[in-house]
Amino acid sequence: MIKKKIVLAEDNSTLSLLLKFRLEKEGYELFVATDGKEAVDLIENENPDLVLSDIMMPFVSGLEVISHLRNKLNLETPIIVFSSAGQEEMVLKAFNLGANDFMGKPFSPNELVIRIKRLLAK
Amino acid sequence: MVDYQYIYDYYFNTPHLIKWVWWVSTILAISILVLAVYLKFIRLSLRKKSNETIKFKSEYEALLIEYLYSGDETGKLTKPQELIVNRIKDSIKTPFKRKLIVSVLFNLMNEVSGEMSDSIKMFYYKTGLIHFAFQRLRSKKWNIIAKGIGELRRFGIDEASHAIAPFINHPKSEVRSETHLYMVNLFLFEGLSFLDNLKVPLSEWIQIQLLETLQKFDNQEICDIRPWLKSENNSVVIFALKLAQIYNQFEVKETLMELLSHENKEIRIEVIDVLAHLYGIEAKEMLKTNFNTLSLEEQISFFKLLEKLVVPDDEPFVEAYLFHKNFEIQLLALKILKEINLDKYMGFTNTSNDKKSLAMVKAVKVL
Numbered sequence: 001m002i003k004k005k006i007v008l009a010e011d012n013s014t015l016s017l018l019l020k021f022r023l024e025k026e027g028y029e030l031f032v033a034t035d036g037k038e039a040v041d042l043i044e045n046e047n048p049d050l051v052l053s054d055i056m057m058p059f060v061s062g063l064e065v066i067s068h069l070r071n072k073l074n075l076e077t078p079i080i081v082f083s084s085a086g087q088e089e090m091v092l093k094a095f096n097l098g099a100n101d102f103m104g105k106p107f108s109p110n111e112l113v114i115r116i117k118r119l120l121a122k
Numbered sequence: 123m124v125d126y127q128y129i130y131d132y133y134f135n136t137p138h139l140i141k142w143v144w145w146v147s148t149i150l151a152i153s154i155l156v157l158a159v160y161l162k163f164i165r166l167s168l169r170k171k172s173n174e175t176i177k178f179k180s181e182y183e184a185l186l187i188e189y190l191y192s193g194d195e196t197g198k199l200t201k202p203q204e205l206i207v208n209r210i211k212d213s214i215k216t217p218f219k220r221k222l223i224v225s226v227l228f229n230l231m232n233e234v235s236g237e238m239s240d241s242i243k244m245f246y247y248k249t250g251l252i253h254f255a256f257q258r259l260r261s262k263k264w265n266i267i268a269k270g271i272g273e274l275r276r277f278g279i280d281e282a283s284h285a286i287a288p289f290i291n292h293p294k295s296e297v298r299s300e301t302h303l304y305m306v307n308l309f310l311f312e313g314l315s316f317l318d319n320l321k322v323p324l325s326e327w328i329q330i331q332l333l334e335t336l337q338k339f340d341n342q343e344i345c346d347i348r349p350w351l352k353s354e355n356n357s358v359v360i361f362a363l364k365l366a367q368i369y370n371q372f373e374v375k376e377t378l379m380e381l382l383s384h385e386n387k388e389i390r391i392e393v394i395d396v397l398a399h400l401y402g403i404e405a406k407e408m409l410k411t412n413f414n415t416l417s418l419e420e421q422i423s424f425f426k427l428l429e430k431l432v433v434p435d436d437e438p439f440v441e442a443y444l445f446h447k448n449f450e451i452q453l454l455a456l457k458i459l460k461e462i463n464l465d466k467y468m469g470f471t472n473t474s475n476d477k478k479s480l481a482m483v484k485a486v487k488v489l
Binding site: 013015 | 229231232234236
């Protein structure tokens, strides 16, 4: 069975590792990027089934990643964004750019798995 | 040999100024050389430390994740978890590694919630990191104490409250701030009980931080703030007034009325503002009667209150201050008159002779 690919863009290495462990256990293939620039490269090279992206990241932000995916690559890949408290406006911008869902930090990894499954089932 | 002799002769035959320049140049050259070697050494040691940090961080991150996913539903430590805890227990004896592990734990604790967050807290207990934080509280250095309190707050260790409570009136504001934040973060409104014993001023900055912290929580049921409104510590009274305004404490109106005669002017002004927010009609009549005994700032605050609570009966009072010497009072009086009697206000446009007042009347007209 072919594993579904997920690109995770997150600058917190501990959280990335935790999610990688959890999602690989669920049967997904994870590609981890530590910043937006790496995420864009991974999306272009791996053509993932889903993208998980933090909003605030060094070099290229999560918003730019969404914009690149939707406007330059013209892909409909589902995107879930992670946001921290006080980033409500950024979340709205992310939705306007084409994000499909968002999770406010701190979040439960179990809830994230449920949302991923729901989006990939569509 | 001939060369050395030449240098020797040259040195002894040169003027003193040149000799002095030679000496300074030599000292500078040696200093630059020493500094360059020192810089190289510093850079090497920093690079080594940074590499070590990266190495240990990735090692501890992997161990932590393994620990978090090795648990079972009983809540007790499994065999792999015990092995990881023992390994970490050895590592935390070194302050550098301990600091690194705490930062890894805290980084993750900020990002995840639910069971995972509880497991991280459990890891903090089981590895004995909590004891090091408690040890910090016994330090003689204030910065170490502040860091210890901050760590216990971030990990939500509520049983440390008895050990932290004595720092409420600590001479260093940083320690006090951390103590106050600890209390409110962990015990919400109940945590504000530290205000009962606060003898030192509560800074404006910490007041903002406390209010921000309180607003983060879902439970917005505030406790009785009356004792703090009656506090002998003026900063506590000011803070309680902010609480009264933010949490619409209509039930403390009577206490607020008593505070209108407080000895501190700043408090009296703040009380008028809060009463305006809480629609303190009773205060309006009282302040109107004593208007001339009030300070200028209080008079301005009163007019702001009147702007909110004005009724047609207040017209004669407002009219008496239409051309008050203070700009703000004059402006407020005109705005209030425009609100309650537009015809009379329009009449001023034609009757006023004073150019300045006329300009103000016209300005209020467009507001």
